[in-house]
Amino acid sequence: MEKIEAPEQGIYHNVPAEEYFAWDAxxxxxxxxxxxxxxxxxxxxxxxxxxxxxxAKQLGSAVHCRILEPDLFSERYVVSPGCEAxxxxxxxxxxxxxxxxxxxxxxxxxxxxxxxxxxxxxxxxMLTAEQFDLVxxxxxxxxxxxxxxxxRQHGGFECCVVWEKDGMKCKARLDKYxxxxxxxxxxxxxxxxMLCGGDDRSFSKSVANYAYHRQAAWYSEAVQxxxxxxxxxxxxxxxxxxxxxxxxxxxxxxTMAIGRYANNQLWERYxxxxxxxxxxxxATDIHLxxxxxxERRSYQGLLxx
Numbered sequence: 001m002e003k004i005e006a007p008e009q010g011i012y013h014n015v016p017a018e019e020y021f022a023w024d025a026x027x028x029x030x031x032x033x034x035x036x037x038x039x040x041x042x043x044x045x046x047x048x049x050x051x052x053x054x055x056a057k058q059l060g061s062a063v064h065c066r067i068l069e070p071d072l073f074s075e076r077y078v079v080s081p082g083c084e085a086x087x088x089x090x091x092x093x094x095x096x097x098x099x100x101x102x103x104x105x106x107x108x109x110x111x112x113x114x115x116x117x118x119x120x121x122x123x124x125x126m127l128t129a130e131q132f133d134l135v136x137x138x139x140x141x142x143x144x145x146x147x148x149x150x151x152r153q154h155g156g157f158e159c160c161v162v163w164e165k166d167g168m169k170c171k172a173r174l175d176k177y178x179x180x181x182x183x184x185x186x187x188x189x190x191x192x193x194m195l196c197g198g199d200d201r202s203f204s205k206s207v208a209n210y211a212y213h214r215q216a217a218w219y220s221e222a223v224q225x226x227x228x229x230x231x232x233x234x235x236x237x238x239x240x241x242x243x244x245x246x247x248x249x250x251x252x253x254x255t256m257a258i259g260r261y262a263n264n265q266l267w268e269r270y271x272x273x274x275x276x277x278x279x280x281x282x283a284t285d286i287h288l289x290x291x292x293x294x295e296r297r298s299y300q301g302l303l304x305x
Contacts, residue, residue, distance in 0.1 A: 001047065006169045011177070011226055012160040020160050025169035026270075028218035032211055034266040038273045039281035058124060059131055059240070060192050066139045067190060068157045068175055077125045078104075079132045085115035100128060134240065138192070141244040148236055148248060151188055154178045163225035166271065172222040177231075186232045187219055195241035203237055203249065214266075216251050217259030 006023035033040040033049065043049050066073045083097035101110035103120035111120055127135070142148050159177040163170055176188035193206060207213050216233050223231045233251040238244055273279050 006162050006171060009163050009169075009226070010161075012162070013158075015158075015160045015173075017158075017173075020171070020173050023162070023169075023171055025162060025171040026165075027171050027173075028215050028263070031218075031263070031266050031270065032214065034269050035211070035262075037281045038269060038279040041270065042273070042279040058127075059134070062125075062127060062131070062135050063138050063192050063238070063240075064175065064190055066135050067142050070139075077127055077132075078123070080110045080126050080128055082110065082128075083112035083115055084109045085111055102126065137242065138238050138240065138244050141246050142190075142236065142238050145236075145246045145248065148246065151176075151178065151183060151186070151234070151236075154180055154183050161219075161222035161226060163222055165221075165225075165267070170222070172219050174219055174222075177223065185223070185227065185229055186234060187216075187223065189216065189219070189233065189235050191235055191237045192240050193237055195239050198237045198239045198245050198247045200247070200249065203235070203247065207255065211259075211262075213251075213255050213259035214262050215259070217256055217263050220256065221260070221263070 001022055003024040004019075004022045006025040030044050031041070033044040040049070062073075062077055065076055080101040083099045083101045085097045086094050087097055097112060097115055099112040099114070101112055103111050103113065103116045103122050104126075105111055105117050106119045110126075111117065143152065157176050159174045161172045161174065161177075174187055175190045178184070178186040178188065189212075191203075191206070191212070193203065196202065197206065212235070216235075220231055220233055223229075233256065235247075235249045235251065237247040237249060239246075
């Protein structure tokens with residue numbers, strides 16, 4: 001993706017995702033590569049770690065849009081009936097193929113890759129009927145939750161923030177940022193999780209596994225850089241499978257502090273690499289290693305003698 005100059009420090013609304021991602025500024029997901037190595041971060045900065053859109057990512061984006069930007073959902077997403085190309089042989093000759101469609105022809109019909117005409121265009125915003133039903137079910141459960149219902153009365157969806165850190169531009173894209181007097185200075189972060197992954201204990205593991213604490217600290221830093229006040233940070237967690245249980249969790253102060261500390265460590269490593277031009281990988285020599293500490297502990301006292 002070709003980079004464009006990021007705007008001046010401030011909060012911006014109604015910015016298309018493609019434009020935001022093209023802004024030349026550091027975001028949390030890119031900085032997060034430094035947790036693996038600076039070589040990974042350098043590759044990410046150079047655009048060498050781009051990933052293809054997956055079903056999970058596509059579904060997650062659709063859920064975000066349906067819940068947070070319902071007026072735009074019908075503009076961004078189309079529900080496919082399946083491949084409409086007639087079969088040329090077999091017992092179902094003449095009937096529509098019916099396989100999952102991924103492209104649309106100039107005639108407006110849907111096709112799978114096997115039957116796609118040359119003029120067909122791929123689409124990242126095409127949902128199957130089953131995916132659409134899933135999105136609608138999650139949307140209904142989130143909207144019905146009493147806490148989320150209260151928060152939804154206020155605007156600020158898909159809010160983009162640009163600020164400077166040590167003279168370098170940074171950016172963040174918040175699911176929802178509320179600034180009015182009835183629910184002031186609040187960040188709302190929607191998270192789609194697996195079935196039975198929305199309870200406090202399970203989600204705490206997701207916070208650690210997917211670095212949601214670093215993300216929370218980064219978004220909070222963005223808002224604080226503009227308004228000078230640390231915001232309230234709330235996760236709205238919805239399970240992707242029925243019954244689509246919903247949980248609303250306020251990020252606690254210790255979790256936020258750990259996220260902030262971790263981000264600062266990664267940032268300092270980034271600054272050092274910029275200054276020295278050295279972007280090291282994992283290691284340059286042979287060293288000891290093996291089982292993780294938790295596995296070693298399970299064998300303590302059993303190996304003596």
